[in-house]
Amino acid sequence: PQTVYLKDYTPPEYLIDSVELDFDLDAQHTQVNSRLTMRRNPESAAAGVSLVLTGEELELISIQLDGNPLTESDFTINLETMTIQQVPQQRAFVISIENRINPKANTALEGLYLSSSMLCTQCEAQGFRKITWFLDRPDVMTRFKTTLSADKTQYPVLLSNGNKIGHGDLANNRHWVSWEDPFAKPCYLFALVAGQLECVSDSFTTMSGREIALEIFVEQHNVDKCAHAMQSLKNAMRWDEDSYGLEYDLDLYMIVAVDHFNMGAMENKGLNVFNTKFVLARPDTATDSDYEHIEGVIGHEYFHNWSGNRVTCRDWFQLSLKEGFTVFRDQQFTGDRTSQAVKRIQDVNALRTRQFAEDASPLAHPIRPEAYIEINNFYTLTVYEKGAEVVRMLQTLLGAEGFRKGCDLYFQRHDGQAVTCEDFVNAMEAANGVELSQFRRWYSQAGTPVLTVSQHYDADAQQLHLTIQQSCPPTPHQPDKAPLHIPVKLGLLAADGSPATFVINGQQQTDITLNLTEAEQSFVFDELAEKPVLSLLRGFSAPVNLNMPRSLEELAFLFKHDSDTFNRWEAGQQLVVQVIFGLIEDLHNHLPLHLNALVVEAFHSLLNAEADDLSYQALLLTLPDESYLAGQMTVIDVDAIHHAREFVKTTLAHALEDDFNRVYLIHHRDESGKFDADAIGRRRLKNACLSYLSQLESSDSYTLILAQFEQAHNMTDQMAALSVIVNSQHPAKASCLDKFYQQWQQEALVIDKWFALQASSYMPNTFATVQALMQHPAFDMKTPNRVRALIGAFSQANPVHFHAKDGEGYRFLADQVLALNTLNPQIASRMVTSLAQWRRYDKGRQKLMKQQLQRIVMTEQLSKDVYEIASKSLA
Ligand code: B3K
Ligand code: ZN
Numbered sequence: 043p044q045t046v047y048l049k050d051y052t053p054p055e056y057l058i059d060s061v062e063l064d065f066d067l068d069a070q071h072t073q074v075n076s077r078l079t080m081r082r083n084p085e086s087a088a089a090g091v092s093l094v095l096t097g098e099e100l101e102l103i104s105i106q107l108d109g110n111p112l113t114e115s116d117f118t119i120n121l122e123t124m125t126i127q128q129v130p131q132q133r134a135f136v137i138s139i140e141n142r143i144n145p146k147a148n149t150a151l152e153g154l155y156l157s158s159s160m161l162c163t164q165c166e167a168q169g170f171r172k173i174t175w176f177l178d179r180p181d182v183m184t185r186f187k188t189t190l191s192a193d194k195t196q197y198p199v200l201l202s203n204g205n206k207i208g209h210g211d212l213a214n215n216r217h218w219v220s221w222e223d224p225f226a227k228p229c230y231l232f233a234l235v236a237g238q239l240e241c242v243s244d245s246f247t248t249m250s251g252r253e254i255a256l257e258i259f260v261e262q263h264n265v266d267k268c269a270h271a272m273q274s275l276k277n278a279m280r281w282d283e284d285s286y287g288l289e290y291d292l293d294l295y296m297i298v299a300v301d302h303f304n305m306g307a308m309e310n311k312g313l314n315v316f317n318t319k320f321v322l323a324r325p326d327t328a329t330d331s332d333y334e335h336i337e338g339v340i341g342h343e344y345f346h347n348w349s350g351n352r353v354t355c356r357d358w359f360q361l362s363l364k365e366g367f368t369v370f371r372d373q374q375f376t377g378d379r380t381s382q383a384v385k386r387i388q389d390v391n392a393l394r395t396r397q398f399a400e401d402a403s404p405l406a407h408p409i410r411p412e413a414y415i416e417i418n419n420f421y422t423l424t425v426y427e428k429g430a431e432v433v434r435m436l437q438t439l440l441g442a443e444g445f446r447k448g449c450d451l452y453f454q455r456h457d458g459q460a461v462t463c464e465d466f467v468n469a470m471e472a473a474n475g476v477e478l479s480q481f482r483r484w485y486s487q488a489g490t491p492v493l494t495v496s497q498h499y500d501a502d503a504q505q506l507h508l509t510i511q512q513s514c515p516p517t518p519h520q521p522d523k524a525p526l527h528i529p530v531k532l533g534l535l536a537a538d539g540s541p542a543t544f545v546i547n548g549q550q551q552t553d554i555t556l557n558l559t560e561a562e563q564s565f566v567f568d569e570l571a572e573k574p575v576l577s578l579l580r581g582f583s584a585p586v587n588l589n590m591p592r593s594l595e596e597l598a599f600l601f602k603h604d605s606d607t608f609n610r611w612e613a614g615q616q617l618v619v620q621v622i623f624g625l626i627e628d629l630h631n632h633l634p635l636h637l638n639a640l641v642v643e644a645f646h647s648l649l650n651a652e653a654d655d656l657s658y659q660a661l662l663l664t665l666p667d668e669s670y671l672a673g674q675m676t677v678i679d680v681d682a683i684h685h686a687r688e689f690v691k692t693t694l695a696h697a698l699e700d701d702f703n704r705v706y707l708i709h710h711r712d713e714s715g716k717f718d719a720d721a722i723g724r725r726r727l728k729n730a731c732l733s734y735l736s737q738l739e740s741s742d743s744y745t746l747i748l749a750q751f752e753q754a755h756n757m758t759d760q761m762a763a764l765s766v767i768v769n770s771q772h773p774a775k776a777s778c779l780d781k782f783y784q785q786w787q788q789e790a791l792v793i794d795k796w797f798a799l800q801a802s803s804y805m806p807n808t809f810a811t812v813q814a815l816m817q818h819p820a821f822d823m824k825t826p827n828r829v830r831a832l833i834g835a836f837s838q839a840n841p842v843h844f845h846a847k848d849g850e851g852y853r854f855l856a857d858q859v860l861a862l863n864t865l866n867p868q869i870a871s872r873m874v875t876s877l878a879q880w881r882r883y884d885k886g887r888q889k890l891m892k893q894q895l896q897r898i899v900m901t902e903q904l905s906k907d908v909y910e911i912a913s914k915s916l917a
Contacts (some may be wrong), residue, residue, distance in 0.1 A: 043415050043416075043906045043909055043910070044415070045413050045414070045415055046413065046414055046415070046417075047412060047413050048357070048359040048410075048411070048412045048413070049412070051356075051357050051359075052086070052087075052088065053083060053085045053086045053087075053181065054083050054086060054177055054179060054181060054182050055082065055083055055086045055088045055090075055093075055094075056080050056081065056082055056083055056086075056093055056129075056177065057080065057081055057082075057083045057177075057182060058078050058079065058080050058176070058177055058182055058184040059079050059080070059081065059134070059184065059185065060078075060079045060184060060185040060186075060187070061076055061077065061078050061079070061176075061184050061185070061186055061187070062076070062077040062187045062188075062189075063075070063076050063077075063174070063186065063187070063188045063189070064076075064188075064189045064191075065188070065189070065190045065191070065192075065234060066191055066192075067161055067190060067191065067192035067193075067197060067200075067236050068192070068193075069145055069146045069156050069161065070144050070145070070146045070147075071142060071144065072142065072143050072144070072145055072154060072161075073103070073140065073141070073142050074139075074140070074141050074142070074143065074173060074174045075138070075139070075140050076137075076138070076139050076174045076175075076176075077136060077137075077138045078136065078137045078138075078139075078176070079134060079135075079136055080093075080129070080134065080135055080136070080137060081133070081134040081135070082131050082132075091127075091128045091129065091131055092125055092126060092127050092128060092129070093125070093126045093129045093137075094123050094124070094125050094126075095123065095124045095125075095126070095137075095175040095176060095177060096122060096123055096168075096171040096175065096176060096177065096178040096179075097119075097122070097123065097124055097141075097171050097172075097174065097175035097176070098121065098122055098171050098172050099143070099153075099172055100141045100142075100143060100172070100173075100174065100175065101141055101142040101143070102119065102124075102139070102140075102141050103140035103141055103142060104138075104139070104140045105117065105124075105126075105137070105138070105139050105140075106136075106137070106138040106139075107126065107129065107135060107136070107137060107138075108130075108135050108136050109136070109138070112126065115127075116128075122171075124175050139174060139175055141174055141175070143172070143173065145161055148172070149824055149865045149866055150865070150866050150867060150868065151164060151302055151303065151304050151826070151866060151868070152164050152165075152168075152169040152172060152304070152418075152868065153165070153169045153170070153171075153172025153173050154172070154173050154234070155302070157300040157301050157302035157303070158261070158300075158301050158302070159196070159237060159238060160197075160235065160236060160237025160238070160239065160261075160300065161192075161197065161234070161235065161236040161237060162233075162234070162235045162236075162237075162298065162300050162315055163232065163233050163234050163235070163310075163315070164303070164304065164308060164315065165229060165230045165231070165232050165233070165310070166230040166231070166308060167230060167358055167417045167418055167421075168230070168417065168418075169230070170229035170230060170232055173232075176229050177229075178229055178230075179228070179357070180228040180230060180354055180355045180356065180357065180358065180460050181228070181355075181356045181357065181460040182228060182229070183226040183227055183228055183354070183458070183460060184226055184227065184228075184229065185223065185224070185225075185226050186202075186203060186204070186221075186222070186223045186227065186232060187207075187220065187221070187222045187223075188202040188203070188220070188221045188222075188223075188232075188234065189218055189219070189220045189221075190202060190218065190219050190220075190221075190234060190236060191212060191216055191217065191218035191219075192216060192217070192236050193215060193216055194211075194215050194216060194217045195215060196237075196238070197236040197237055197238070198237075198238060198239075199235070199236065199237055199238070199239040199241070199259060200217075200218070200219040200234075200235075200236050201219075201221070201233075201234065201235040201236070201259070201296060201298065201313055202219075202221035202223075202232075202233065202234045202235075202313065203221060203223040203227070203231070203232060203233055203310060203311045203312045203313050204221050204222050204223030204224060204225075204292060204294075204311065204312050205221065205222055205223075205224070205292065205293060205294060206219060206220070206221055206294075207220050207221065207222045208220040223292075223311055223312065224292075225291065225292075225311060225351070225352070225458075226458065227311050227351060227354070228354055228460065231309070231310050231311045231351055231354075232310065232311075233308070233310030233311075233313045233315055234313075235259065235298045235300075235313065235315065237261075238261070238262070239259040239260065239261065239298065240259070240260060240261070240262050240264075240265050241257050241258070241259050242257070242258045242259075242260070242265060242268040242269075242272060243255065243256060243257045243258075244256045244272050244276070246275075246276050246279050246280075246290070246295075248279070248283065248289045248290055249283045249289055250289060252289075252290075252293070253293075254279075254290055254292070254293060254294065254295055255293060255294045255295070256272060256275055256276070256295050257294065257295070257296045257297070258271055258272055258275075258296075258297045258298075258299070258321065259296065259297070259298040259299070260298075260299045260318075260321065260322070261299075263788075264299065264318070264321075264322050266324060267321075267322035267323055267324045267327065267328075268321065268322070270323040270328075270333055270336060270337070270717075271297065271299075271320075271321045271322070271323070271336055271340055274336055274337035274340040274341065275295070275297070275340050275344060277337065277341070277375075277379060278337075278340055278341040278344040278345065278375060279295075279344060281341070281375050281378065281379075282344065282345060282348070282371075285374065285375075285378075286348070286371070286446070286449060287450070288347075288348045288453070290347065291347070291352070292311075292312045294312060295312060295314075295344075296312060296313045296314065297314045297315075297316055297321065297340070297343075298313065298314070298315050298316065299316050299317075299318045299321040299322060300315060300316070300317070300318065301318055301790060301825065301827070302824070302825055302826065303315070303316070303317035303318075303826060303827075304826055304866070304868045304869060305317065305421070306319070306320050306339050306342075307320050307339050307340075307342070307343045308343070309342075309343040309344075309346035309347070309350055309351060311347075311351050314343045314344075316339070316340075316343070317827065318790070318791060318827075319332075319335075319791055319794075319827060320335060320336050320339040320340070321336065321340075322791060323336055325714050325715040325717075325755070325756045325757070326714070326755060326756060326757055326760075327757055327786075327789055327791065327792055328757055328791070329757045329758040329761055330717070330722045330725060330726070330758045331758075332757070333717055334376060334380060337375075337376065337379060338372050338373075338375070338376045339372075341371075341372045341375045341376065342368055342369065342371075342372040345368050345371045345372060345375070346364065346368050348453060349364055349367045349368045349371060350364035350365075350368055352453070352457050352458065353452070353453060353456045353457060353458075353459060353461060354459075354460045354461075355460060355461070355462075356460045356461055356462050357462075358414070358417045358420070359410055359411055359412065359414075360410065360461070360462050360463050361410075361417075361420060361421070361425050362409040362410055362425045362426075362429035362432075362463060362485075363461065363462065363463045363465075363466055365421075365425055365426045365429055366409060366425065366426065366428070366429020366430045366431075366432060366433050367429070367430075367433050367466070369426050369427060369429065369430035370429075370430040370433040370434055370437075373385060373389055373430060373434075380657075380719060380722075381655050381657055381658060381719060382607075383607035383608070383611075383655060383658050384655065384657045384658050384661060386581060386582065386607070386608050387607075387608060387611050387658075387661050388661075389427070389430075390582045390608070391667070391670070392423075392427065393423070393427045393428065393431065393585060394670060394673065395667055395669045395670045395673060396423050396427075396669075397423035397424055397427045397428050397585075398490050398585075398587070398673055399669070399673055399879060400422060400423050400424055400875075401424065401428070401488060401489050401490045401517070402489075402490065402515070402673070402879075402882075403878045403879050403915075404518060404878055404881075404914055404915050404916070404917055405422075405875065405878050405911065405914055405915065406424070406488045406489055406517035406518060407420070407422070407424055407488050407517075407518075408424075408485060408486050408487055408488045409424055409425055409428050409429040409432055409463075409484065409485055410463050410485040410486060411425070412486075412519075414910070415906050415909065415910040416867075416871070416905075416906040416907045416910050418867075418868050418871075418907060419871055419907055419910050419911055424488070428585055431584070431585040432484045432485070432585075435481075435484070435528075435529050435583070435584055436448070436467075436470055436478075436481070438529045438531070438555060438583055439476075439478075439481070439527075439529050439555075439557075440470060440474050440476070444473070444474045445470070447473040447474060448469050448470035448471075448472075448473040448474060449469075450473070451469040451472060451473040452465070452466055452469035452470075455469060456469075463485050464482075467481070467482055467485075478527070480525075480526070480527040480559055481526075481527040483524055483526050483527070484526060484527075487514065487520065487523055487524065487526065488517040488518075488520055489514045489515050489516070489517040489520070489523065490514070490515075490585065490586060490587055491512050491513065491514040491523075491526055491528065491584075491585075491586045491587070492512070492513050492514065492515070492586065492587045492588075492589055493510050493511070493512055493528070493530070493558075493579075493586050493587070493588050493589065493590075494510070494511040494512075494513070494589040494590070495508070495509070495510050495511075495578060495588065495589065495590035496508075496509045496590075497509070497576060499570070499573040499574075501573070504568065504569055504570050504571055505566055505567065505568055505570065506534070506544070506566070506567040506570055506573075506574060506576075507564060507565075507566055508564065508565045508566075508567070508576070509562065509563070509564045509565075510530065510556075510558055510562070510563055510564075510565075511561060511562045512525055512526065512528060512558055512560075512561060512562075512586075513561070514526070518914070518917065525558075525559060525560055525561050526558075526559075527557065527558070527559050528557075528558040528559075528584045528586065529555050529556070529557060529558075529583050529584055530555065530556040530557075530558055530578065530579055530583060530584065531553065531554070531555045531556075531579065531580040531581055531583040531606075532553065532554060532555075532556065532576065532577060532578045532579070532580060533552060533553035533554075533577045533580060533604075533605070533606060534552075534567065534570070534574035534575065534576060534577065535574060535575040535576075535577060535599075535600070535603055535604065536572065536574060537572055537573075537575075539599070539602065539603030540603075541553070541605060542570060542572075542574040543569070544567040544568065544569060544570055544574070545567070545568040545569040546565065546566070546567050546568065550569075553580065555583065575596055575599060575600060577600060577604050577606055577609045578590065578609075579609070580606040580608060580609050581606060581608045581609075582608055582612075592616065592620075594617055594620060594621070594638065594640050595640070597613045597614075597616050597617040597620070598613075598617055598640050598643070598644050599613075600613035601613040601614040601617060601644050601648075601662075602644070602647065607658065610662070611658075611661055611662055614644065614648075614662055615666050615670075617640070617641060617644060618641060618665055618666055618690060619666055619670075619671065619674065621637070621638050621641055621690065622666070622671060622683070622686045622687055622690060623671075623674070623675075623686075624638075625637075625686035625689060625690070626675075626679065626682045626683065626686045629682045629685060629686060630679075630682065635686070635689050637689070637690060637693040637694070637697075641690065641694070642693075642694065642697045642698065645663065645694055645698060645701075646697075646698055646701065648662055648663065649663075649698060649701040649702070649704075649705055650701065655719075655723060656709070656720070656723025656724055656726060656727045657719065657722060657723040657726045657727075658723075659723070659727050660723070660726035660727045660729075660730040663727070663730045663731075663734075664730060665687060665690060665691060666687075668680070668683050668684060668687060668841050668842075669839075669841065671683045671687065672841065672882075675882075677882070677883065677884055678879075678882045678883050679884070680841040680842050680845045681842060683841070684804065684841070684842050688737070691733075691734060691737050692737040692738075694734060695734040695735060695737040695738050696737075696738065698734070699735070699738065702731040702734045702735050703731075703735065705727065705728070705731050706728050706731040706732060706735065706746075709724040709725075709727050709728040709731075710724075710728050710750075711724070712753070712755060713725075713756075714754075714755035714756035714759075715755075715756065722758075725756075725758050725759060725762075729758070729759070729762035732746070732747065732750065732762060732763070732766060733762070733766055735747070736766035736767075736769070736770050736772075737770075739770055739771055744772055744773065744774070747763050747766055747767060747770075747772065748763070748767075748772070748774055748778075750762070750763040751763035751764055751767065751778055757792070757795075760782075761795060761799075764778055764779070764782055764799060765799055768799050768800060768803050768805070769803055769804055769805060770805075771805075779796070779800070782796055783796055787820070790825075790827070791827070793820055794827050794828060794830075794831040795831070797815060797820075797821070797828065797831035797832045797835070798830075798831040798832070798834075798835040798839075799835075800812070800815060801815070801831070801832050801833075801835035801836040801839075801840060802835045802836065802839040802840045803840070803843075804840070804842055804843070808836075808840065808843045809843050809846065809850060809851065809854070812832065812836050812843075812854070813854070815832055816832065823861060823862065823865055824865060824866070826866065826869050829858075829862065829866075829869055829873075830869075833855070833858045833873055834872070834873065836851070836854075836855075837851070837855045837873060837876040838876050844876065845883065845887060847886065847887070849887070849890035849891075849893075849894075852877065852890050852891050852893075852894045853894060855873065855876065855877065855894065856877075856894035856895075856897055856898055858873060859873050859874055859898055859908065860898065860901055863901070863903075863904060863905050863908050864903070864905075867905030867906070867907035867908060868907055870905065870907060870908050871905070871907035871908045871910070871911045874895075874898065874908055874911040874912050874915065875911060875915075877891050877894060877895050877912075877915060878911065878914075878915040880892055880895065880915070892916065895912050895915050895916050896916065898912040899912045899913050899916065
């Protein structure tokens with residue numbers, strides 16, 4: 043397969059000013075007629091008179107140039123392109139194409155496909171070429187007019203981008219609807235939907251007083267689960283006006299929810315297509331986290347209307363321009379809507395467990411990659427989440443106001459254009475009169491930097507000396523790294539836990555953002571009468587690993603007193619991390635395990651302290667994830683990690699049983715249907731306690747848990763109970779799982795939870811359960827949500843069983859990858875990534891993982907998607 047390089051970018055030779063698309067829709071025989079009004083691009087330096095259009099898996103019916111039919115000798119077609127030998131160079135011309143496609147056969151879910159009984163599209167990144175021949179690249183921006191015709195009974199609703207401009211009836215029970223999108227857009231933002239859909243509608247009045255119709259389309263049985271999505275959309279629209287001064291531009295905003303979708307959602311202009319997972323919610327079917335994710339994703343896609351659609355990407359290497367920025371925007375939005383403290387911790391947690399792992403693997407790449415085989419493989423945690431961190435650092439460096447000025451200038455300069463990451467940074471510089479040349483390295487350098495910190499307090503001089511070294515481990519094709527510009531926020535604490543005032547650069551402060559730009563830098567903090575405690579990297583001000591020796595006492599102190607909510611939580615995490623690694627060493631040395639009293643004491647005072655943000659309180663009680671711990675180990679020992687972490691949890695449960703019970707009871711009440719921060723917080727805190735209590739495996743805890751399972755009227759509580767039941771020896775386990783299935787078998791999204799819970803269980807026999815579930819009538823390889831729930835959860839959220847010593851987990855995964863390869867390459871390649879980290883395990887597992895990767899690579903007819911991930915993993 044061919045590699046595409048950023049350095050080879052050239053402007054398009056031709057432009058498509060407008061297109062008229064006619065779809066004669068049918069599940070198996072859809073005919074597409076397109077009329078492209080084109081001209082030579084004055085910006086292109088290329089010579090030659092031929093025209094190359096992209097198109098894949100299309101059946102050509104006819105082609106004309108300016109109304110004259112072309113014959114075999116005028117053009118050639120291969121697997122990916124159609125070349126027309128000669129087109130006019132001095133004037134506009136029209137290419138008319140008729141072709142046929144088969145949506146039903148399209149299990150890759152890219153292009154036009156069938157989901158349940160509706161037809162829908164997914165064109166980003168390169169799906170439009172599976173609909174018709176076109177210039178399928180984001181820097182070709184076109185005005186679209188689309189006419190859909192179809193059977194009236196099967197497809198009563200016919201949607202596309204923009205405004206509806208006409209409709210009518212045809213013979214044979216067929217009808218048509220025409221749509222026109224006044225905004226020029228790249229074809230990756232094209233969408234159409236046809237089906238038996240119900241419309242839930244509302245409206246929004248923009249800041250300039252325009253009334254926008256809001257419409258959510260779902261299947262009949264889901265109409266009662268749209269209220270939260272609609273409210274989220276209105277919240278997002280208001281928020282973007284308030285926070286960025288950005289207003290919606292069309293008169294209509296539509297969202298369609300479909301069962302079969304490769305990702306979360308898609309920001310098609312005026313017609314978002316969503317995975318049902320990020321639309322549907324009712325208190326009894328969706329958890330509090332589901333509610334938050336729905337609002338976040340609705341916000342994300344809405345925010346793309348400016349950061350992505352009005353200003354789009356010049357080429358796919360610039361993906362983080364729209365994705366990193368939009369993730370940053372949706373994170374701010376969710377933080378404002380819920381709790382900034384909690385949201386930041388959740389985001390950092392995800393970044394550190396998953397993106398840091400990617401950055402430390404053979405798949406590491408900069409947020410602006412330089413080469414790809416299959417662009418769909420680059421919708422990664424790095425491009426999205428690390429990309430958002432890079433935008434956040436810009437905001438930290440420029441201040442909220444300066445950052446906003448930069449954004450305003452960016453949108454003003456580039457509205458209607460397809461631009462680059464460089465243009466974004468340029469706007470930030472110009473609006474603030476600053477120079478960010480070193481900062482730009484964040485776009486080109488992969489890997490997670492390490493800050494090594496040492497400090498020394500000089501009592502005589504009343505000074506704290508701080509030295510920070512930065513380094514970054516090598517990543518593929520980047521053996522040597524240059525120093526980055528890293529903002530490091532910090533504060534100091536006095537012995538009584540209050541903020542310590544210090545003097546730096548002649549100024550008195552209580553906190554500061556240091557600018558690291560060199561490999562090693564020292565800082566002096568003056569006028570400190572007593573030795574302070576350092577709170578470094580507040581708010582996780584940069585996506586880096588910290589290497590800073592800390593005593594358990596110091597961490598316990600910060601866990602109690604740090605006024606920075608992120609660092610307070612982080613101190614608790616690091617306290618437990620150190621303790622767990624001590625226990626792992628004891629395990630390796632066959633020593634008996636003891637839990638350090640400091641940890642018990644820290645959790646004891648936490649459980650007895652007043653708290654106003656209960657969701658935050660729940661996070662403070664949550665032990666670091668096994669996958670986070672794994673990331674900190676040179677040679678990952680999944681069993682020891684699990685054992686040591688369980689030991690800490692169980693010991694805490696025994697030591698603090700009364701506290702956990704008491705806090706549980708204080709917050710346990712039926713508030714089903716209430717979704718304010720307090721009710722959510724109560725549920726989170728209570729369920730955190732429940733999770734500890736379940737470690738007791740006592741008849742009291744069994745009774746308590748079963749009662750919650752049986753009485754819950756909301757999914758948060760029901761799932762929390764079922765989840766601890768599944769991960770324990772609860773005598774009612776089988777009957778609870780069965781009851782849950784019977785209760786929810788009509789709700790696909792709830793059944794996904796049922797699959798995922800069992801697939802991620804730590805209990806023995808899980809692998810056999812997973813194999814049995816593969817045969818369950820409700821399992822379906824063609825439904826991505828189901829595949830993620832079973833195969834994804836097992837391989838990505840069940841370290842102990844996936845990494846079983848005999849390699850059966852690896853073999854199983856490879857089997858599924860190969861089965862998926864032919865059905866849905868995008869989903870298949872996502873599943874391969876859990877093998878990419880093979881070098882981090884012991885020799886025995888390394889060999890077994892590598893074997894499966896090799897087996898995958900050797901397979902014939904491997905998709906580009908899977909080939910790229912598997913071969914790079916082995917490199
Ligand atoms: N832009 C889409 C992602 C498309 C992925 C294509 N493989 C969703 C989003 O990030 O909003
Ligand atoms: Zn996005």
